[in-house]
């Protein structure tokens with residue numbers, strides 16, 4: 001069987017880096033993307049190709065896309081998380097920044113990279129289990145990822161005729177530089193290697209949806225079915 005060409009955004013760190021390592025070990029051709037040129041250079045010996053661009057920069061994405069021939073799997077993983085610390089004095093700039101990075105950029109990435117995905121190929125969205133229930137301080141992150149959920153589910157319907165599968169991923173808490181900043185307890189924390197293995201299995205099985213760890217995501221799904229006043233009591237901390 002021939003090697004697959006797999007592009008990963010946000011491959012310089014965390015979940016994306018673990019995906020790069022595991023796919024490279026399997027012998028796949030991995031195109032790694034990120035802004036950290038130093039880190040990309042250190043991956044250059046193993047990676048099929050490195051692309052340094054900011055996903056919020058339309059022109060940079062277009063330029064990078066011109067250097068890419070075709071893709072079997074497009075993994076849209078890059079993202080950031082910032083919290084709204086004072087809801088009453090809402091930080092519109094922070095909100096715009098998170099929506100721009102986690103959601104708007106996906107439109108540009110799809111515009112330039114989806115045409116490269118072969119018939120029979122796959123597009124994967126790394127969203128978040130944060131969309132299963134509203135959480136405090138997550139107005140920006142949660143809204144951006146809820147947008148990703150809808151985008152993935154809608155795109156799935158329109159890509160059926162193109163014979164391209166779409167997979168939506170809902171990770172729980174994963175230990176990465178993104179969550180190392182968190183000052184609250186993160187139940188059932190997984191390593192980025194464990195997260196990457198689960199994502200790779202979901203892609204291999206061409207699942208439309210994968211969520212993990214189930215002990216967290218099923219609990220969140222169950223709580224979300226309760227009446228509003230009940231789950232709000234469970235979630236609100238102060």
Ligand SMILES: NC(=O)c1ccc[n+]([C@@H]2O[C@H](COP(=O)([O-])OP(=O)(O)OC[C@H]3O[C@@H](n4cnc5c(N)ncnc54)[C@H](OP(=O)(O)O)[C@@H]3O)[C@@H](O)[C@H]2O)c1
Nearest residue numbers: 010012013014015034035036054055078079173174176178
């Ligand atoms: N960790 C968790 O618990 C968790 C849970 C649910 C969902 N997720 C999602 O999983 C994805 C990966 O997160 P992670 O935890 O692995 O975080 P991470 O270690 O901070 O990695 C984030 C990656 O995204 C890239 N990135 C961020 N902003 C970018 C930009 N403007 N342009 C280009 N690349 C950018 C970073 O690359 P550069 O620094 O090189 O730009 C980095 O490679 C995110 O979408 C996150 O929302 C994470």
